[in-house]
Amino acid sequence: MTVQWNDLIVRDARALTASEIRDLLKVADRPEIISFAGGVPDPALFPLDAFRTVYDDLTQDDAAGRRSLQYSISEGLPALRHWIADDLALIGAPRSIENILITNGAQQGLDMLARLLLEPGREIVVEKPSYLGAMQAFSMRRPTYVGVNMDADGPVIAELDAAFAGGARIAYLAPDFQNPTGRSYTLERRLAVLEIARKYGAAILEDAAYSKLSYEGDVLPSLLALDDVGDDQNAGTVIQLGTFSKTLVPALRIGWVCAPRPVIERLVLITQAGNLHVSTINQEVALRAARKLFPGHLDTIRDAYRAKRDTMLAAMDEFMPGTVSYTRPEGGMFIWLTLPENIDSRQLLAQALEDAKVAFVPGQAFFCDHSGRNTARLSFATEKLDRIRDGIERLALLIKRVHNQ
Ligand SMILES: Cc1ncc(COP(=O)(O)O)c(C=O)c1O
Structure with missing residues (x-):
């Protein structure tokens, strides 16, 4: 007899559903896609040299090295x-x-x-x-x-x-x-x-x-x-x-x-x-x-993310139609878009990936009551400044087109 796995898996575990963000990230990884979808830090800002030294120091110190492996x-x-x-x-x-x-x-x-x-x-x-x-x-x-x-x-x-x-x-x-x-x-x-x-x-x-x-x-x-x-x-x-x-x-x-x-x-x-x-x-x-x-590295990453946020906001101010509103965050990694009521951001995403080659996360997944169909999350953290500007311009054009349909 075969195992009936679905009967064995308890209700608590069945309450879990796949994360829209993770499924989406698979597609957004393609190099031609300008991705505002991820929620991850910019790897260019990882302090690799400092980590090299830290690992070296630790493994060369016999006592501390062994303690850290216990x-x-x-x-x-x-x-x-x-x-x-x-x-x-x-x-x-x-x-x-x-x-x-x-x-x-x-x-x-x-x-x-x-x-x-x-x-x-x-x-x-x-x-x-x-x-x-x-x-x-x-x-x-x-x-x-x-x-x-x-x-x-x-x-x-x-x-x-x-x-x-x-x-x-x-x-x-x-x-x-x-x-x-x-x-x-x-x-x-x-x-x-x-x-x-x-x-x-x-x-x-x-x-x-x-x-x-x-x-x-x-x-x-x-x-x-x-x-x-x-x-x-x-x-x-x-x-x-x-x-x-x-x-x-x-x-x-x-x-x-x-x-x-x-x-x-x-x-x-x-x-x-x-x-x-x-x-x-x-x-x-x-x-x-x-x-x-710390705290020096914090200043470095704040400067880098601030520039990215400013670039994204400036591009939005320049290209987004007046029917789109967005947050002006003073920190973090995200800008939140509210689109015209008639735009479903999931459908927009499909078109954005296909036509505009831009990725974002539809906002509905972030609402416990599944409202927010016309909202979207954009992260400015990982893309370079010129691609941020390009991506927002392309997305804005698509929104204008969809809105007028
Ligand atoms: C608001 C918030 N809390 C918690 C986490 C989890 O972070 P980590 O488990 O990497 O510390 C994240 C990760 O994206 C987050 O955005």
């Missing part, structure tokens, strides 16, 4: 957690290393928090639109999504209040340079979000993946920083997810969760059951690279 503790290397705690203190969020767990990228943090906090039918508040990868991690637990609309200042407070009043006790929010819109919350909105969460005793999962990619000076205080817990390691409303993926390199897969102790203790148990710990050598390399490169 198993290690589930919480993550203390020295790396110290580095992260010092960095958090610098941005106004002093926390103990006991509040920090190293994860296999922020994505694993999302998956582990989903295992910890979600179960079938439990409500989770998400922004409309929100990071698709987070919703994929959450969907494995089959929660009920409560979508909250965004205005230019952040999530609409009346909707957040209604979501919590309706029983939701967890919200996943990205206040800095959000994926997919590039939008950030104002300080007033950050304070209002925290106040509402506290009113209901709700927890906030703050995704800080892009927080350091700021192109207009200092970022506003994070929700974690505004959540003053004093010396109490057990207290707090906010759990923050961080990562080296956007600032150093994604391949090391080093991220972290900063959370009150009761959460960290449970996440450590989940780590022990899941992957024992994050790669020791990758943690050691990330720490050495961060010590060596």
